[in-house]
Amino acid sequence: MxxxxxxxxxxxGSEPTAARPKxxxxxxxxxxxxxxxxxxxxxxxxxxxxxxxxxxxxxxxxxxxxxxxxxxxxxxxxxxxxxxxxxxxxxxxxxxxxxxxxxxxxxxxxxxxxxxxxxxxxxxxxxxxxxxxxxxxxxxxxxxxxxxxxxxxxxxxxxxxxxxxxxxxxxxxxxxxxxxxxxxxxxxxxxxxxxxxRAPRPVRPLAVVVFTLALALATYLWRFLVPGGSYLPFLGLPSPNFLPQYASFFVLGVFAYRNGWPQTLSRVAGRVGWAVTLVATLAYLPVVMTAKEDALSGHGTWQSLVSAAWESTFAVGVVLGLTVLFRERLNRQGRTAAFLSRxxxxxxxxxxxxxxxxxxxxxxxxxxxxxxxxxxxxxxxxxxxxxxxxxxxxxxxxxxx
Structure with a gap:
């Protein structure tokens, strides 16, 4: 069989479709x-x-x-x-x-x-x-x-x-x-x-921390080769220095579907996401305001490491916060919202x-x-x-x- x-x-050219609950x-x-x-x-x-x-x-x-x-x-x-x-x-x-x-x-x-x-x-x-x-x-x-x-x-x-x-x-x-x-x-x-x-699996806080640190490091290393302000003319990419984030977030979305992560995020996770975003931004602002031109863009500077860490933390925190906020407060649609969505x-x-x-x-x-x-x-x-x-x-x- x-x-x-x-x-x-x-x-x-495919595998049989799994029997999944709708x-x-x-x-x-x-x-x-x-x-x-x-x-x-x-x-x-x-x-x-x-x-x-x-x-x-x-x-x-x-x-x-x-x-x-x-x-x-x-x-x-x-x-x-x-x-x-x-x-x-x-x-x-x-x-x-x-x-x-x-x-x-x-x-x-x-x-x-x-x-x-x-x-x-x-x-x-x-x-x-x-x-x-x-x-x-x-x-x-x-x-x-x-x-x-x-x-x-x-x-x-x-x-x-x-x-x-x-x-x-x-x-x-x-x-x-x-x-x-x-x-x-x-x-x-x-x-x-x-x-x-798979039954829905809760998101582990340690996994979120490890992912954020890994993304920050990958972004920092990537910008040795592709600093901020780079442009790929043929492909027309205006922000290729963010490719580690784009690729990893796409993969993260795939795993989120398989594991039902958006449904398992707690309200506490959303609040923590917003809090971490705020703290990281307050810590990052002095670096932005005092850094020399292009120091944040890459090339292995310590400011670029701080920039990569802030971007990764900010992105993960906002995604957690917005996901929980919209799931808890905006999980409905009238005719207007349905029109806007279509x-x-x-x-x-x-x-x-x-x-x-x-x-x-x-x-x-x-x-x-x-x-x-x-x-x-x-x-x-x-x-x-x-x-x-x-x-x-x-x-x-x-x-x-």
């Missing part, structure tokens, strides 16, 4: 994705008006409020994309279990690859037109022309869709690992062909040209950086969801988005 199951699995939809995770998506929009709005020139359209701050926006960006960067990868990792095993290797791979190509291509071919030119106009004018001053196709090629990157690009790589790697383990899993499944179903990925896809368009629309307005940030943010969030609704209303678009 087991041999027949092995041959069937190898032929299909899990209720985690509405608080959907709500977390809404919050994180809104945070992405706010993050890039802050970059627009702060002092970090890493967006399609920027207005460098001319007053002290720009430093507040920079701090907002720093806190976001420390955890929010890692949290996205963790959530994606959490839902990956269930998708693979339902579909098997080849259908899973095709589904990832459709749901991640098509939006990535749509951004590169259709949306990115809308967000990057200002850069082309400025550079073309510079070329014209020297009596040279700059065709758009050349500008498009030399400035190629995935923009905010780098997340989808990296997630697609993680999904492929996950499928390869699962496929290699198919025979071993079948051999241990017994004559029923069913894999063992369109969150589309918002992520289209928010760049929306922010650029609003930036140009208010270019004439002279106001403090924080004030312009607040104005554009208030307009951008509902506008992004409205445009996302229009995009998802296109024929078959909702099958991908």
């Amino acid at each position: 087991t041999g027949d199951l092995e041959r069937t699995a190898v032929k299909a 899990r209720a939809r985690l509405l608080y995770v959907d709500n977390l994705r809404i919050a994180l998506t809104a945070l992405v929009v706010l993050h890039h709005t802050a970059v627009t008006y702060g002092n970090i020139p890493a967006w399609y359209y920027t207005e460098p701050a001319e007053d002290g409020s720009g430093l507040l926006l920079d701090a907002f960006v720093m806190f976001n960067q420390a955890f929010f994309m890692g949290f996205f990868f963790m959530i994606a990792g959490y839902f990956t095993p269930a998708s693979y279990d339902r579909k098997g290797a080849r259908p899973f791979f095709r589904d990832r190509l459709k749901r991640l690859g098509i939006p990535l291509l749509a951004f590169l071919l259709l949306i990115r030119p809308l967000a990057n037109f200002g850069g082309y106009a400025d550079l073309r004018a510079t070329f014209a001053e020297h009596g040279e022309s700059l065709p758009y196709w050349l500008y498009y090629v030399v400035s190629w990157d995935a923009g905010p869709m780098w997340f989808v690009e990296v997630l697609l790589v993680f999904a492929v790697l996950y499928a390869l690992v699962r496929r290699r383990g198919a025979r071993r899993l079948l051999a241990s499944a017994g004559e029923t062909g069913r894999a063992a179903v 369109h969150a990925f589309a918002v992520y896809l289209i928010h760049a040209p929306v922010l650029v368009g609003l930036g140009f629309a208010f270019r004439w307005l002279h106001a403090p950086a924080a004030a312009k940030f607040a104005l554009v943010a208030v307009l951008a969030l509902p506008l992004c969801w409205a445009i996302a609704y229009a995009v998802r209303s296109l024929p078959r678009a909702d099958r991908v988005l």
Whole structure:
């Protein structure tokens, strides 16, 4: 019987689906994705008006409020994309279990690859037109022309869709690992062909501490090679110095699903997460305020070790705190929240040209950086969801988005 199951699995390119109890939809995770998506929009709005020139359209701050926006960006960067990868990792095993290797791979190509291509071919030119106009004018001053196709090629990157690009790589790697383990899993499944179903296992505090320390050390060592401010032109990764966090959080999400960790986290764990985050941040602020330029970025400095330790501690603490908070307080959805959840990925896809368009629309307005940030943010969030609704209303678009 087991041999027949092995041959069937190898032929299909997958292992037999385990008999698992049906899990209720985690509405608080959907709500977390809404919050994180809104945070992405706010993050890039802050970059627009702060002092970090890493967006399609920027207005460098001319007053002290720009430093507040920079701090907002720093806190976001420390955890929010890692949290996205963790959530994606959490839902990956269930998708693979339902579909098997080849259908899973095709589904990832459709749901991640098509939006990535749509951004590169259709949306990115809308967000990057200002850069082309400025550079073309510079070329014209020297009596040279700059065709758009050349500008498009030399400035190629995935923009905010780098997340989808990296997630697609993680999904492929996950499928390869699962496929290699198919025979071993079948051999241990017994004559029923069913894999063992794990009961939820509580998260051990020591494991959290060990993971945080390991992530801090891995990040510190990684930044010998890839310090902060690095950029991978072809892949378009704006923050490759955070790759240890992204990869480890994705893997952590996979294990969180298998062990039911989000459901076993106690309220005390959430409170401890917030407390540790606050203490770590208070201890880190003097280092940030006194460190020399680039000392925090890497290259083996002691300040970069402190930075890696703070980022790792902050990320783990915020993830614990937010997970418990949303599970206990925001584990429900009305019509509005359900609407926001359905369109969150589309918002992520289209928010760049929306922010650029609003930036140009208010270019004439002279106001403090924080004030312009607040104005554009208030307009951008509902506008992004409205445009996302229009995009998802296109024929078959909702099958991908």
